[in-house]
Amino acid sequence: MRRYFFEILALCLMGGSIVFFVECIHYLARREYVGAIIVMFIGLAVISVGREMARLALVQKD
């Protein structure tokens, strides 16, 4: 059961990180560069957590 949880969580986090990158584009269009950088790093942090979840899902024992 736990491995499915990890898989779903990985998908949500990796897929959800795209929201931050899209928002980063919005900030850039508004010339709010500091905000864009912050949002970009949030997206990177989220996608890195998603990666870790995917890794945990892959190494789960049957």
Added chain:
Amino acid sequence: MDAVGPADPALGKWRTFADAVALALGANLWVALVLLPGLVSGALHSGPAQLTAILPLVVLGIGVWRRSDLVLLLGYPAALLVPVAFAPGMANVHVYGPIRFAIVAIGLVGYLLGASVFTSFREPPPPMAERPLSSAARPMAARWRRRFRIYAVLTALSAVFPLALLYTINFDNEVRELIKVKYAGRITPFTTVLNLGAVGFWVAIYAGFFLGVLRRHRTGDRDLVTSLERLKRETRRARPRPQFYLGVALALGLMLVLLLTRGG
């Protein structure tokens, strides 16, 4: 890619099918990306423009003829950019509405997936005798099903991420309005920089994050992993090789030269 021997006519059947699929998908992409935008924007009226428009087809033909993964998956998509570079009007946002963008995106993803799948066919010669393995009768292990699920998700995200970012930059109404207001007079250069940045950013993310997950599983062979771990341990213990000292000396020497010449 392995060539199919003329002595085995059965071997060529799947290869011919794969060639036909790659050719059809590639031609579809050429029509959507070069021919139609060129005709709509009127960029294909001059001789040189027509020559550059035909170049991708030549590359596609070479790729199919040589059955080369490199030409089909890298050379042909790169060649498609040549006519666009000669006539940037072909890539104008007005030529590419959201629907056309979606069609071209589906065509590109379909071509890349199709070419990578169909060109991966390796047909071994027919065996002299066959004996089913006992493991083949067992259902696929749960860990492999899990891996395939993860691979499928990563493949899907590989397509979704750049498409969503490019769509937002080029077709999101709020972003387009903001760029018009905040970057008046520099709309096209800024949009180009954003597009290139989005693609470069996505490549970096893919290499750093997505491939990071798969790295250990791409080399999942136990013996190979053990050998690599042993080599890594040995490398960690070993002293630097002469190339290291040579590189350091060269770098320091060149920096000194740079400082002296700039100072002088």
